[in-house]
Amino acid sequence: MSDLEKDRTSPLWDEVHMPFYPGLKDHLDTEVCIVGGGIAGLSIAYKLSKRGHKVVLLEASRIGSGQSGRTTAHLSYQTEEQLDKMIKSHNKEDLKEFVLAHKEAIDEIEETIIQENISCDFKRLDGYLFLGPEDDDDLLKREVSLGRELGLNLSFVEAIPAFSHLGAAVLYPEQAQFHPVKYMAGLLRVMKELDVLVYENSRVKEFSIEDEQHKVVTEDGFTVKSRYLVVATDSPVNNRFYIHTKQSAYRSYVVGFEMKHKMSLPLMWDTADPYRYIRGSGNTFILGGEDHRTGQNPSEDPFDKLISWAREHFPVAGEVTWKWSGQVFEPVDGMAYIGKNPGPEKNVFIVTGQSGLGMTSATIASRIIPDLIEGKSNHLTNIFEPSRLALSDKAEYLKDNSINAFQYKDWITPADVKNVHDIPSDEGRLMRDGLLKTCVYHNESDEYETKSAVCPHLGAIVKWNDLEKSWDCPCHGSRFNSHGKVIEGPALSDLLGP
Ligand SMILES: Cc1cc2nc3c(=O)[nH]c(=O)nc-3n(C[C@H](O)[C@H](O)[C@H](O)COP(=O)(O)OP(=O)(O)OC[C@H]3O[C@@H](n4cnc5c(N)ncnc54)[C@H](O)[C@@H]3O)c2cc1C
Numbered sequence: 001m002s003d004l005e006k007d008r009t010s011p012l013w014d015e016v017h018m019p020f021y022p023g024l025k026d027h028l029d030t031e032v033c034i035v036g037g038g039i040a041g042l043s044i045a046y047k048l049s050k051r052g053h054k055v056v057l058l059e060a061s062r063i064g065s066g067q068s069g070r071t072t073a074h075l076s077y078q079t080e081e082q083l084d085k086m087i088k089s090h091n092k093e094d095l096k097e098f099v100l101a102h103k104e105a106i107d108e109i110e111e112t113i114i115q116e117n118i119s120c121d122f123k124r125l126d127g128y129l130f131l132g133p134e135d136d137d138d139l140l141k142r143e144v145s146l147g148r149e150l151g152l153n154l155s156f157v158e159a160i161p162a163f164s165h166l167g168a169a170v171l172y173p174e175q176a177q178f179h180p181v182k183y184m185a186g187l188l189r190v191m192k193e194l195d196v197l198v199y200e201n202s203r204v205k206e207f208s209i210e211d212e213q214h215k216v217v218t219e220d221g222f223t224v225k226s227r228y229l230v231v232a233t234d235s236p237v238n239n240r241f242y243i244h245t246k247q248s249a250y251r252s253y254v255v256g257f258e259m260k261h262k263m264s265l266p267l268m269w270d271t272a273d274p275y276r277y278i279r280g281s282g283n284t285f286i287l288g289g290e291d292h293r294t295g296q297n298p299s300e301d302p303f304d305k306l307i308s309w310a311r312e313h314f315p316v317a318g319e320v321t322w323k324w325s326g327q328v329f330e331p332v333d334g335m336a337y338i339g340k341n342p343g344p345e346k347n348v349f350i351v352t353g354q355s356g357l358g359m360t361s362a363t364i365a366s367r368i369i370p371d372l373i374e375g376k377s378n379h380l381t382n383i384f385e386p387s388r389l390a391l392s393d394k395a396e397y398l399k400d401n402s403i404n405a406f407q408y409k410d411w412i413t414p415a416d417v418k419n420v421h422d423i424p425s426d427e428g429r430l431m432r433d434g435l436l437k438t439c440v441y442h443n444e445s446d447e448y449e450t451k452s453a454v455c456p457h458l459g460a461i462v463k464w465n466d467l468e469k470s471w472d473c474p475c476h477g478s479r480f481n482s483h484g485k486v487i488e489g490p491a492l493s494d495l496l497g498p
């Protein structure tokens with residue numbers, strides 16, 4: 001999909017091709033500069049341009065080549081953590097605003113699709129939360145009762161239609177799904193008519209302020225100056241520290257199976273930890289799950305685990321046709337961070353920590369950020385405020401940060417191998433060079449590429465991800481391809497030479 005070698009696995013959505021856009025080869029001045037061409041950047045650019053603003057959008061690679069092209073695109077207000085857990089970190093009013101914002105976002109996406117005539121396989125359907133092996137009906141009943149108190153029309157059902165063997169479930173009515181790449185392509189078509197300037201292969205590597213304007217510089221040395229800056233890079237690459245202490249990066253895995261007989265699937269999730277998520281698309285049965293923290297490689301193959309679980313529970317799942325993985329950022333209190341970037345600079349906005357609700361969070365961001373730019377009040381601003389830290393999150397916050405701090409132990413742990421000849425072809429291993437650690441990739445030309453293993457973000461030691469052939473940082477989720485080129489922030493630059 002991109003000139004930059006990113007992940008090796010291909011998602012099902014890659015079957016649809018995005019239009020190509022040029023790289024930035026000029027110095028520009030604009031009103032709003034958006035960095036990041038995923039669903040968040042595009043949704044905000046679409047809304048701002050509809051409201052008459054002048055927008056330039058810069059994408060490091062190809063549009064949609066980030067997590068928006070690797071998602072499963074359930075459009076849902078079913079929260080990542082059960083409401084029962086969420087209520088421990090939030091008061092009822094805030095939690096109500098949060099779930100209703102996601103519910104309204106689905107309605108708004110549907111309206112946009114109709115109004116702009118976007119053909120993206122949008123479909124309204126029911127969603128069901130069923131039990132993982134360690135939970136019981138009480139959990140589901142508590143979810144229903146709390147959901148109703150929040151104004152959601154949830155109900156407890158003894159069985160999911162056509163899947164009664166999964167047992168009781170919570171019915172979430174009026175969910176939806178779509179094809180994320182077709183939706184993004186539709187937004188791009190409208191944005192073109194509204195003169196939004198889009199540039200691909202234009203990675204921003206510097207942020208500064210000059211003459212009271214925000215200035216970004218791309219890898220090729222071209223600049224965009226703007227009054228307002230929106231950083232929609234999933235993990236904000238402008239924010240070096242604060243926001244990354246409040247969220248954790250996880251890898252998630254997806255398998256597509258050809259359906260043995262065509263059937264209409266609802267959206268489904270279970271209450272296991274990590275949970276599994278299910279939907280259909282055409283003749284493909286899609287199952288995701290087996291999440292783990294980035295850089296902590298599991299001992300068993302996550303795809304094998306998903307496949308055997310599907311074989312046990314879903315006889316309709318036939319031959320495996322797709323396998324891919326992606327990254328999600330989990331906020332410490334379960335709610336995304338959308339709004340003003342914490343810090344002294346004015347007019348800088350971020351959207352991050354979207355967990356498994358990034359499709360609807362993008363639309364929420366497209367409501368909040370244009371209002372902030374126009375100085376209008378928006379009742380959602382406080383709920384999604386990036387600088388918030390509720391007291392009740394303290395334990396989780398400290399736990400996550402002590403896990404992050406623990407990652408620095410890798411400076412002193414032994415190397416993976418002592419001799420480069422022990423590194424299989426197309427794989428990477430950590431080695432020692434005196435006190436330093438290096439990462440060595442055995443490339444397909446039978447050469448050994450050596451880089452420093454120190455993450456340029458805040459200095460943790462990266463780990464080899466054999467599935468995507470990348471170097472992943474366990475601390476805040478930065479990722480680098482096998483040659484050490486940065487593919488995901490918060491790091492802004494590549495792994496250094498040794
Ligand atoms: C396997 C999986 C399943 C998921 N399932 C769901 C689901 O069912 N429903 C749901 O709502 N959400 C789901 N999510 C989450 C959702 O996909 C994401 O939250 C969402 O796509 C994030 O969108 P984004 O636009 O913020 O980021 P991205 O799509 O990652 O876009 C960010 C863009 O910024 C670019 N960029 C990065 N750095 C720079 C730079 N320095 N300069 C310029 N550009 C840069 C990147 O190249 C990228 O294209 C899932 C995620 C995964 C991985």
Ligand code: FES
Nearest residue numbers: 455457458473476
């Ligand atoms: S991502 Fe923060 S240290 Fe690597």
